[in-house]
Amino acid sequence: MLLLQLLVNGILLGGLYVLIAQSLNLIFGVMGIVNLAHGGFIVLAGLFTYWFATTSGLSPLFVLPLAFVAMGLAGALIERFLVEPLMLRERRADLASLMLTFGLSFVLVQLALNLWGSDFVSVPYLQSSYRFRGLNFDAALSISGVFAAVISASLYVWLNYTLSGKSLLAASQSPTGALSCGIDVGRVRMVAFGIGVGLAAAAGVLVIVVLALAPQSANDFTLLAFVIIALGGLGNYLGVVAASLLLGLAQSVAGYFWGGNAEYVLPYLLLLLVMVARPQRFRQSP
Amino acid sequence: MTAEEKTDALARAAARFRGAHKSRIAAVAAGLAAALLLALIALTGSGYTLQFSTDILAAVTLAYGWNLISGFTGYLSFGQVSFYGIGAYATSILVLRAGMPWYFAVCCAGLLGALAALVLGPIMLRLRGILFALGMLGLARILEVVFNNWNYAGASLGLSLPPALTPVSVYAGMALLALLGFLLNAFFAHSGFGLDAMSLNEDETAAVALGVPATRVKVIAFALSALLPAAAGGLVAWNRSYLDPSSAFDPTLDLETIVFVLFGGVGTLWGPLFGATVLMLVAEEFLVYLPHFELALYGLVVIATVLAFPGGIVGIFNRFGYLRRPIILAPAILPAGEPPQKRPPRADEAPVLEVKDLEVRFEGLTALDGVSLALKRGETVAIIGANGAGKTTLFNTIAGFVPPSRGEIRFFGRDVTRLPTFRRAQLGMARSFQIPRSMPMLSVWENVVLPARHGKERQRAVEHTAWVLHVSGLAPMWRDRAGRLPPGHQRQLEFARVLALAPEIAFLDEVMAGMTVEEREVVRAAIRRLPEFGVAAVVLVEHVISAVADLADRMVVLDFGRKIAEDTPQRVLRDPAVVRAYLGEPR
């Protein structure tokens, strides 16, 4: 029964991870760059949600659409004016944009620090839990896990079942082919970056309901997302879902038996392991 | 040379000598002034000035460390703070628990950091680009967790350190480390080893083909770049009088370091010094008014530098002709040069190249299917075939870029099938690339001396390089940056680099693609002269059959990875199977 309980918690956490990873994966898949400011957006949205929920007393979930739209727009502007010039100019756009988003991540962290301080905070929301067939369902974790899963699923549906979503997939699988369909690949990059950042913000809103966050957690989330992509396979949607659930499970088990540190360090160990053992994982599969 | 030209050349040489002399005097003067300033601060500075100067020197040291691996060698690291933390803990533990004198402990910490890098290097540096950067970021986080839980090292509470050092000794120690950092960077900017490192930054694949032992070079660069933060970490910890995991492995430290180098000029000798000093001073002045904007300020500096002036401060100086890196191993004037000395061929020698039953598979697809080939001394063989027939794969396999799934490759009878690419290049198996892969930011001289210097003493390497530049027609532009050469000269440079390896066998991959008829004649003449230059055998891959038909003794035709014909050009071109492979259906 204990294992089953860990399984439930792990899967719910994994649902949240799917969203965290998928938003980075979208940008990586379409543009071939890692957005190191990813965690910064998550943290910024999360802390804003905390501020909103504690000052207004309203449900933090109200912030979800707002964060998605506002941060998504900001992301699109960042792509258009900061990243796109590098994509067009640099011989090694992947490295130059890595530097750029690295700088950006610290701007975001500073913003969060100045607005909300450096304490770890969490939204006191739905502190109850439900029992069902002997299993405990933590209300906050359930709600955010389910919301995250629904959002990820909507992304999946959008990408695979709408023309605009398919254009994005097309541009990531063959830019030349996409151009020969009349698709404006430059605009696709802007949209992908915008949606990626918007989803990161959405993830931030859901994260703060479950976990305590501080501005300095930003890098942890960037790396977490990267580890999951590395495990699941770049551009492989279902692989990333599986990797998220697996990591969520592994963390919940490790956390129970060996404590918080093991839970925290697990993704990094996996990152090094995957990088060293299977570097070819990182190349885009056809 | 006419008498007039001679005087002219002499005058230019004299001017250059005076110039070099003048810059040497300037360097000595600057060094003295810096030493004087540092001494003055130590003797008369207030506690605050001394502390701030120590901070600047620490920043300079870290910046110089990062510049070695991420600037010169081009492996972007977001986790050099790992070594800083290791060094800080090592020093503290050695002093607290082993009673070692602090200066000795700092030295040990530096060496320990370098050792850690030597162990980690071969694993981490297999990753390229983004992966290495993120791997290092992950490493720092793992270490933080490890030290958070290591009771011997004080776990998350950390260690409190008694005030064992006077501020002046910390300051002096840091000044010495900054000097060491400067000297190591100067070594990279002026030596053949530094050239090897920079060639990895420019184009690692091409560098390996030119005989650069990439793994060794980058692991050494990594170890040196770890030594500086490890030693600095020890000193800073004692300066702060406490040490805990979150300050030892603080990612902000990496940000600052990267900002300083980026702002000053990545991969330059003076960039880290200027960047750290200027930004520290600016931050000190401005952050009084904006106390909580340090991170944002640095972040914005990174963004602005990446977007608007990627060369940093030094890049701006360079534009006006100052602080340019001297050309490595370059003499003041180009000597006439000497061709390589080769042992005379033995009568009973084995074939230059023997390829037996080579098979290469990529994910189920057979790219080469049992290809055999042999070249005797003095032979030129052309490999032809349609797109995708396996020509370039054959080249890549012989050169060592692609491991064969079956078969063997012998070079003068020696089995080289498992030898690393750079060793094959050093032995005398040279290849050119289909698309010229010159190192654009290096000079023409450096592009050629890079392959020429392996296994030779300095003077011979210089003479050999000069000779190559003369015979390949690049002598007039030998100091120019390779990326600025017009396309025709790019090709000549590709060719010159093959000669610079003093090869026994040269593999030329479509050297004539995209050339005009006149340009082709120049190259054809050069290929005909290769035996004069000591090349024992030549393998050509070419689409343009007419360009090689009269150069080759034999032609090998590949089709779908198989050898379908091998004979004299005349007979091969009448072979119905060949005509079919090339023209499609029989008419």
Added chain:
Amino acid sequence: MTEDRPAALAVEGVVAAVGPLKILQDVSLVVNAGEAVAVLGANGAGKTTLLRTIAGLNIPREGTIRLHGEAIEGLPAHRITRAGIGHVPSGRELFPRLSVGDHLELGGRFSLPARRALLRSRVLDMFAVLRERIGQRAGTLSGGEQQMLAIARALMTDPRVLLLDEPSMGLAPKIVLSVFETFPILREQGVAILLAEQSLSLGLAAADRAYVMDHGRIVLSGTAAELASDSRVADTYLGR
């Protein structure tokens, strides 16, 4: 070509480079509406670069490219596609994890719904095998089917000029011929075809006229019949 009706595609004095290499030197050619024209030449002659330059994937350094009289050189590639140039790139450039139906949908993305439906039924009539494979991922198709899909996707953009880059590459001659059999249908619909082909006999069989390229220049041109009996063509290939 008459003065009042400009050619479907007119390339004039185009010079183009890829990186440091100048690949096209002063290339001029004309394709009229409803005509099939081949560009022949050995590997490396510059055929692919010519097609990529017309499609806007490579910006010409000099010269003009006109589509029914309107200059298109220098426009971004997606604008050129929407202006009416369909490109079947070399290597096909399909989207391996999208289905056949998705490819057609994406190709017709910028047409009106009614037109899209018409194009789709036309294309599926032309390549009946694609109808059977409509839900299958492009990466799982055979080489011939992939080539058909690449052409079908280009036709879905409703092109006035269709550029085909070596459709015969890696295909059995029988399959190539079945691809070429669709040309007359296209031409009836007023589509002009420019075909780059390494195989001399195939190229001449499929086209009305042809240009022979060598080292980035056009060295010969004429009707298919003229060139088929011209020994200089084979010489250009084999360097005899």
